[in-house]
Amino acid sequence: MxxxxxxxxxxxxxxxxxxxxxxxxxxxxxxxxxxxxxxxxxxxFGGQMPVPGAGGVQLPQGMALGGAFSLVDQARQPVTEKDYAGRWMLIYFGYSYCPDVCPTELGTMAAALDAMGKAGEAVTPVFITIDPQRDTPAALADYVSRFHPRLQGLTGTPEQIAEVARRYRVYYARAQRPDMTDYLMDHSSFIYLVGPDARVRSLFRPELRPEDIAATIAAQMGVRLGGPVPVGAGGPG
Incomplete structure (x- = not known):
């Protein structure tokens, strides 16, 4: 056998x-x-598999990412996936001490939402830290404000971060280099488009053009760029 x-x-x-x-x-x-x-x-295999848009990676059939989480936002308020129920999210996992990749991808996220115009107001941008030891709510409040006025920063205990990273299959690990007194974090670098059902609809690889990301998001939402704002815009509250 x-x-x-x-x-x-x-x-x-x-x-x-x-x-x-x-x-x-x-x-x-x-x-x-x-x-x-x-x-x-x-x-x-005699069927038509879904093909990703110009900016997104289509998840294999039967593969589900995302789901429940329990974290704290930059205002020290507890949040769960239920606070975003019925809304679209654009999520990136990283850390505020990241020297290059994280700022680049967060800037891309912000530019993609701006490129969507009014339709982008229906998407809540979220930054989830994988370095809760240093990324306190106060530190995140300062950090996310540099990229987009609606960007929300989420942190939590190491166990809570590990759980949400597991649900999104995010890789991260502490890296201590001999020539540095502080540490860095190795981590995967995808932008996640999450639907109103808290499940990931598409992944965006690093260094994609904001215009391609915006077009893919609009296609997933079924909206026309430049059209009216869909129901459910905004973040928790």
Missing amino acids: LRTIRILAVLLAVLLGGVWAYAWVTRAPGEGLGEAFAARLGQI
Whole structure:
């Protein structure tokens, strides 16, 4: 039985590798490799898999990210996913001492929301720290104010941060370099688009253009950029 499972696993790996290579060779000009891979899988298995927009990564079918959490915002108020019920969120996990990636991605988030115009008011931008030891509510209040007036900073106990990171499958780890007296945090760097049901609808890779992110968000929300503000704009409260 174990031998059969191993053989099936090898065959599956070979199949997926072959599809990936086929997608690489046959993709159209301007078509992303991920888009091509999803499309070729749909062709092989007789179905049409959802293809991500120009700025987003479509989650595999059956994969769910997001869900319940219990944290504290920059005003020291407790918040849970229920405070955002019925609203869209754009979430980034990082830390305020981050020297480069975090400020860049938060700036991209802010620019994407601004590019959406009135429609962007329906999306609540959220920054969740993965360094609660240093990112107190007061520190977050100062930090998030530098990027967008509606950006909310969330922190919590190490256990609460670990739990929300697990639900979003965020990698993070403390990194102490010999030449530095302070520490850095290694972490994954995705922007998460979360729907009104508290589930992730799309992921945005680092260094995407704000315009592409804005277009993908609008498509997921079913709104036209420059149109009326959808119901449910704003943050908790």
